[in-house]
Amino acid sequence: MNTGGKEDDEMNEILTQEKSIYLQISEMIENDILRDIILEEERVPSTNELAKLYTINPATAAKGVNILVENGTLYKKRGIGMFVSGGAKEAIKKRRKEEFYDNYVRTLIEEAKGLGISKEELLTMIKEA
Amino acid sequence: MKGLGRNIKYWFMYSVKSFLLVSVMMVAIVTVTSFMDADKLDLSGTLVRTAGYIAFSTFILVMVNAFNNISVCYPMTVSLGSTRMPSLLGMTIAQHLVTLIGFLIAGTLIVAAAPGTIKDFLGCWPILLALILIIHALGGLISALSAKFGKLIGMILYLAALIAVIVTGVYFLTEFILTKSSSITILFDINSGFYALIILASLVLDALFFLLLYAFVRNKNIEI
Amino acid sequence: MNESKLVCTNLVKAYGSKEVLHSINLELERGKIYGFIGRNGAGKTTLLSVASGQNPATSGNITVDGMPVWENQDARDLICFSRELSPMNGNGANTTKVKDYLKAAATYMPNFDKAYADELVNAFGLDTKKRISKLSKGMMSMVTIIVALASKAEFTFLDEPVAGLDIVAREKFYKILLDEFAATGRTFVISTHIIEEAADVFEEVIIIDQGNILLTKNTNDLIESVVHISGKEEEIDSLIADRTVYNTEKIGRSKGATIALKDGEEELDTKGYDVSVQPMNLQQIFVAMCGREA
Numbered sequence: 001m002n003t004g005g006k007e008d009d010e011m012n013e014i015l016t017q018e019k020s021i022y023l024q025i026s027e028m029i030e031n032d033i034l035r036d037i038i039l040e041e042e043r044v045p046s047t048n049e050l051a052k053l054y055t056i057n058p059a060t061a062a063k064g065v066n067i068l069v070e071n072g073t074l075y076k077k078r079g080i081g082m083f084v085s086g087g088a089k090e091a092i093k094k095r096r097k098e099e100f101y102d103n104y105v106r107t108l109i110e111e112a113k114g115l116g117i118s119k120e121e122l123l124t125m126i127k128e129a
Numbered sequence: 130m131k132g133l134g135r136n137i138k139y140w141f142m143y144s145v146k147s148f149l150l151v152s153v154m155m156v157a158i159v160t161v162t163s164f165m166d167a168d169k170l171d172l173s174g175t176l177v178r179t180a181g182y183i184a185f186s187t188f189i190l191v192m193v194n195a196f197n198n199i200s201v202c203y204p205m206t207v208s209l210g211s212t213r214m215p216s217l218l219g220m221t222i223a224q225h226l227v228t229l230i231g232f233l234i235a236g237t238l239i240v241a242a243a244p245g246t247i248k249d250f251l252g253c254w255p256i257l258l259a260l261i262l263i264i265h266a267l268g269g270l271i272s273a274l275s276a277k278f279g280k281l282i283g284m285i286l287y288l289a290a291l292i293a294v295i296v297t298g299v300y301f302l303t304e305f306i307l308t309k310s311s312s313i314t315i316l317f318d319i320n321s322g323f324y325a326l327i328i329l330a331s332l333v334l335d336a337l338f339f340l341l342l343y344a345f346v347r348n349k350n351i352e353i
Numbered sequence: 354m355n356e357s358k359l360v361c362t363n364l365v366k367a368y369g370s371k372e373v374l375h376s377i378n379l380e381l382e383r384g385k386i387y388g389f390i391g392r393n394g395a396g397k398t399t400l401l402s403v404a405s406g407q408n409p410a411t412s413g414n415i416t417v418d419g420m421p422v423w424e425n426q427d428a429r430d431l432i433c434f435s436r437e438l439s440p441m442n443g444n445g446a447n448t449t450k451v452k453d454y455l456k457a458a459a460t461y462m463p464n465f466d467k468a469y470a471d472e473l474v475n476a477f478g479l480d481t482k483k484r485i486s487k488l489s490k491g492m493m494s495m496v497t498i499i500v501a502l503a504s505k506a507e508f509t510f511l512d513e514p515v516a517g518l519d520i521v522a523r524e525k526f527y528k529i530l531l532d533e534f535a536a537t538g539r540t541f542v543i544s545t546h547i548i549e550e551a552a553d554v555f556e557e558v559i560i561i562d563q564g565n566i567l568l569t570k571n572t573n574d575l576i577e578s579v580v581h582i583s584g585k586e587e588e589i590d591s592l593i594a595d596r597t598v599y600n601t602e603k604i605g606r607s608k609g610a611t612i613a614l615k616d617g618e619e620e621l622d623t624k625g626y627d628v629s630v631q632p633m634n635l636q637q638i639f640v641a642m643c644g645r646e647a
Binding site for chain 3: 131132135138139196197200201204205206207208209210211212213214215280348350351
Binding site: 018021022052054056057060063 | 385386524527528531532534535553554555556572573576577632634
């Protein structure tokens with residue numbers, strides 16, 4: 001979707017099959033906030049714009065946006081749209097740090113265990129990475 | 130009845146289109162053949178023959194459409210959102226209207242050809258009315274039976290009716306009016322009571338076969 | 354905004370002595386796009402034709418906005434069922450021209466938007482002077498789509514609208530559909546065999562199998578509630594013992610199973626088991642539910 005200018009960098013990820021669409025939508029918005037593609041106090045694309053962009057049902061897009069409204073990343077300005085809250089970037093980083101263990105470390109350890117890699121070997125691998 | 134208006138509009142447009150196609154073709158044939166046959170142009174004869182053929186084509190139309198309307202057009206109207214009774218009513222009303230218009234055109238041509246006959250012509254309106262009703266009753270019967278029993282029955286009945294119409298219709302009307310045979314005056318002498326009976330009977334048949342058609346197609350599944 | 358619905362209650366449809374729809378109960382709400390999926394012969398077209406009032410039910414009720422649908426023009430004006438067109442009709446080849454068909458649609462559908470129909474004709478590059486019998490399958494689908502969208506009906510049913518369309522045309526259709534939905538919030542019910550690419554467009558999915566509605570569920574919720582697990586046969590058997598199982602496969606010592614999560618269960622607890630747990634997409638779920646050999 002080439003609309004020229006700033007929009008070129010936004011939302012250019014595509015949807016994958018591995019995760020629920022609405023989760024991908026909220027993650028994509030978070031990624032864009034982390035990358036300073038959308039700044040704090042700026043408007044994020046509306047539900048209808050997202051639905052059109054990804055050819056998905058607006059209700060699904062709304063569900064993804066709602067997650068971010070509920071955890072405070074976005075707030076609503078009546079009649080205008082959804083905006084990024086102040087401090088959202090830091091909040092996202094903090095939340096992802098907390099989720100890091102569950103999302104990545106646990107899987108790493110389980111996989112290593114299944115292959116018989118010891119914790120010491122694992123630590124060496126990490127140090128040399 | 131909700132939905133009747135749109136059905137009358139649609140079916141009337143459709144019937145007029147059909148009628149024009151058939152009658153223009155017939156008139157063209159008549160005009161060309163009469164130019165080819167006569168040394169000098171027999172205008173009044175041509176006009177009368179044209180009138181006869183126009184009247185004839187209204188009959189043909191009713192027969193031809195009896196099957197087509199109910200098996201193609203009517204299902205399409207239901208599929209596009211029409212309820213069933215208004216569509217059937219619209220179909221019947223439009224057909225009657227077009228036949229009437231056809232007759233009026235034919236009548237105008239006859240009167241133009243032989244202005245003196247206008248009184249005779251107006252005088253035999255009961256026959257014409259009865260004919261219109263009987264022909265539509267026949268068409269209704271063909272529609273009803275072909276809807277219930279299939280295309281083959283419809284085709285057989287159509288052919289039978291066509292033969293009957295050819296034998297009694299055009300020949301009777303045009304030849305008798307042209308030659309002013311004595312038989313025609315007999316028709317005018319018959320008392321009005323007899324005619325009232327004939328008109329009533331054909332009206333009843335027309336309505337009856339319409340209701341029969343409705344009964345047969347009311348719950349029939351539309352597949353297209 | 355109206356909260357009214359299209360409701361089917363204990364709907365039964367039989368052709369002669371053969372019952373093809375068995376006591377269907379279904380509620381369609383305003384403002385949703387429903388996906389309607391089922392195998393060939395499951396009863397999709399029959400259900401749509403009866404629910405829209407085109408054909409009579411054998412028994413049961415269908416109402417829209419509280420009004421019975423059968424032979425009620427006010428009710429039927431709220432619903433549009435745009436069927437798959439056929440090159441044949443009751444009398445041989447369908448010689449109706451596309452433009453005449455659209456004109457008829459405009460006459461019969463009180464809210465028909467002629468300008469929008471023309472826009473779509475151009476967008477699809479359709480030649481409206483062509484006769485329906487001379488159209489390719491793709492073009493016939495386009496006509497079906499145009500009538501459905503331009504009808505502006507509150508409840509619009511499309512029966513296999515993308516049959517015959519290539520992938521580019523299908524993508525175009527989904528975009529046009531979503532645009533119209535965003536603009537009007539009309540309810541759409543779309544039956545399709547090409548499930549996975551349309552899954553993202555459906556807010557809810559209705560699955561029909563052999564004349565019964567298996568489920569009507571929010572698409573996301575359905576997808577999140579079904580998982581596929583695989584591992585050693587004994588472990589799998591133990592895990593699935595008290596669950597709804599849609600399908601199982603076996604190769605050697607390994608076994609796979611498609612199971613439903615329990616109510617309230619967000620994730621499958623596989624502690625103590627060595628099994629793989631994978632999400633399934635809508636198509637896979639459908640095949641697991643309805644794919645058994647007849």
